[in-house]
Amino acid sequence: MSVVDTLRELKEQVDKELNDLNGSAGLEALRVKVLGKKGELTALLKGMGQLAPEERPKVGAQINEVREWLTERMNQRLNAIQAAEREAAIQSEIIDVTEPHDLPVTGSAHPITLVMDELIDCFSGLGFEVMEGPEVELDHYNFELMNLPKNHPARDAQDTFYMDDNIVLRTHTSPMQARAMLTRKPPIRIICPGRVYRADEVDATHSPVFHQMEGLVVDENVSMSDLRGTLEAFAKKLYGADVSTRFRPSFFPFTEPSAEVDLTCSACHGKGCRICKDTGWVEVLGCGMVNPKVLEMCGIDSHKYSGFAFGIGLERIAMKRYGLTDMRLLYEGDARLLGQLR
């Protein structure tokens, strides 16, 4: 059989085998069998030595042509087989993506922490620095420097827990005003979030432990309108741009003038509803201009400097926000409730 015939046969045979193949492994075996070092085509090339010298170039060219053809053909086939194999694998790996599955368990901060962090975020943007202080506090800071001398009747309203005659559980975050003024020089802009204590029996709206955030600004020429501007900025950040504030005259021994601040009721937008007792307003905080007596007691020249202070109750904001009607839920630690927060 001539080389030409052999080549043709080889071509046909390989072509057939390629068509019959159905796996990439078989193809590799076939490649080795034909094109490998000991393969059939390689054998033909090696056998060229026995040919007449004049035939060699021609036969060599024919062999190479077949070799190229076979290589090309095999590559084509390989691509096709690999594609088919991948497709088969993909088909075999189909999953039901609509099946339910377990979610990664995520936790959450406590509602009070969430509200506190939002307030801190708002006030720190206005240049307020967070300051923390003791919860077990000296009477001196909690009362006396806040212009509530011993036996002042307003002390009764605070229902204080006493450790001894001089040590109390702070009834408000206001003692931090004194601590700030005694250790810093104006300009002072601080907020003090934290736990406070009143000897109130536990019920749906009272808790002996609750949270406040005190704010204090002391600088030159601070006025009541700066206070209002600051609180409006806070109110709008927390409740949206359409909320407005109402200042009502009030009394705190450590501020003068003093005010209670109401915000437009978010449930009825000021029209009046059950939540705001038909007033259209909801009380959120107490505030005022720092009483000059307090400034002086804390070593600040009340002629040169003035200041304002405010105290925000966090429980009320958190309860409103999350629709909690019973304050006890905040201190029960029920994972079924806390797990809903995000």
Add this chain to the structure above:
Amino acid sequence: MKLGMNMIREYAEIPVSPKEYEERMIMSGTGVEGTEDVSGGMEKVVVGKVLTCEDVEGTHLHQCTVDVGGEEPLHIVCGAPNVGVGKLVPVALDGARLPDGVKIKKGKLRGMISEGMLCSATELKVPQELYPSVGDEGLLIFNEEYPLGSDVKPILGIDDTAVDFEILANRPDCLCAVGIARETAAAMGTEYHGPDTSVREVGGDVHAEVKVRVEDDMFCPRYTARVIKNVRIGQSPLWMRKYLHAAGLRAINNIVDITNYIMLEYGHPMHAFDLGKVKGRQIVVRRAHAGEMLTTLDGVERKLRTEDLVICDESAATGLAGIMGGEESEITEGTQEVMFECAAFDRTAIRLTSRALGLRTESSGRFERGVCAATVMEALDRACHLVNELDAGDVVTGVIDHYPAPKAQQQITASVKRIQSRAGVEIPADAMVRILNKLFFEASLEGDVLSVKVPAFREDLDGEADICEECLRMYGYDHIGATPLRGSTTQGGVSPMKHLKNKVGRMLNGFGYLEIMNYSFTGLKEIAKLGLPEDDLRMKPMAIRNPLGEDTAVMRPTLVCDMLKTLSFNMNHMTEQASLYEMAAVFDPHHPTEEGLPTETQTLCLGAYGDQVDFFTVRGAAEAVLNGQGIACQAEAGGDCYYHPGRCARLTRGGVVFATIGEIHPAVMERFGMTRRAVVAEINLAQLLEYAKPMGEVKPLPRFPAMSRDLALVMDESVCVGPLMADMRKAAGNLLESIKMFDVYRGLQVGLGKKSVAFSLIFRANDRTLTDEEVQKAMDKVRKVCDDKHGAAIRA
């Protein structure tokens, strides 16, 4: 404090509706809790005259015709026994509304038409003392002629709106009608007309009737008295009874009503003595003797302290000054002579006595809040004026007035500019003067200087800031603008502790932990459940002197009790699994601060239970928290006794304990009612912050290949892998990149009481490719230390 609007109107005009009045008062500084119709919303109840009245056979009913001033009399069926022809009675017409909300409609009763209802005083909610009647025994019968068909409300004295004022702590002068009227006139811009205090005296001399001696001027800065002779005890007139009723007080008799009325009108608690029963006709105001006993009007025998002020007669203490009188000299039907006392007592003294004796009265409450000494005499005179007006007796000439140190009138000077700048409102200077004068100050202006004389009843003012508030509240808080903060900028931001808490919280939230908050106090019994040794400092926490209860009596020395309580709560509410944390202060009174306060240490407590939870998951969370602050720790077995002794560990570095983790001891579980195993961890956040390493530069990525070696060692079960690995690390030297334990095998092949532990060690240098020899040398050292120190040898 409740007051009828009609009473306020006696002294100041109110030209607006109750709703608007409420609003105006609130915005000028007088709090209003609400208003209520004194009649309870009664409508269409009129005076009617019974024309005919026939018994309905076999029943207690009567069929009546009643003239209510209309064209035709009404047919009304009535069951009251006291109904009768010619009687004037209240008639609820068709469509009427009774105080309890019941509506009356025309209808049929046993086939008889009834076009309304005849009413009893009970149905109209009119108490006996307001309008005499037989109560619910029968109909209210009017005792005078009134036009038929006229509204019964004015006749019964219930045509009023009661306003519930909420008076601020600094304004005791507003706890009365006169005070409210002064504020009302200022807020409404109307005129104020004070009560008539003129007294018609009948001669005689008060000093001949009674002697008064005050022994303590500090506790009793002023004591005034007048004497009434020929007392004619009787009912007080309707106008007085209805004002008392609107304010929620009961009318009793004219003398007692006058004292109560003065309290409403002037805010001065008065006391009326039956002078005939005051032994020796002598009143002494003095401090009690130590241990002196006194039976007060409420029948309680009380032991007094020397800080208590008593009112005595010649022989003994008869009453507690300003708090409660004595039984003996009480006003009765038979009283002939009366001594009126109107005094000012020290608020602190009254407060302390009232507290010490647990005795609070309307009178003590008022003295505690502050009763002005300067206006005492005016109130006393007003009382005597009312005695004249009510013809309740004859006022003896003269007054007793012990007032050794009258207060001088207070003067304040203020700067108009500074007031404006404080308020942030350009209140015109002349408006300030006008406002202050309207509030009974005497204000005058000279340039920028505002000179203000403060009225005696205002004892709450002492400086420019107060004057600012007075001007601003009347000028209107709604004038306050909103300006953004000006002045020097300041660096805002959170404190390092808050920053740490934020970071730790976020990390734990990612691990699925929920934040909880518990009260900061707990009870000794709760702490005892932990089973700590007696001498543990946590067994002696800081105690609250006046706790709410036994279970909230001490400041918590650990967060673990509350964590276990909360875990138990969740277990008992069928929650399958929970991972919780709390970050809060624990209190240590045994290491006080420089100020003498207990040390407050911010602490993190983790607690978890559930199928996915074991010791290692919680230890992992704790380690992650520590690693987050750059603190890599080693675990050592051991922990507090409330942990399972074989399943607790401390995470330490350099001998410092950073965390304790453990499964809860079965006995402790039982005490807390825990139905499932739980793991708890405690981390001192203050310490963590102190030791935290700031994040520095990152390590460069490796440029040379690593060499990996596995090692399986057989050792006694008792050998702890943690310390073993620490030694391996040390022995391997700085070529060791990491070491990991990847398997623990226990079985017969390694022998009983033994375990085989497999480690994977990775070596790398950052400047060259390591040689086998280098790594082998390190591995030899590792093997040696394992063998020598821990008896852990290569598995044969």
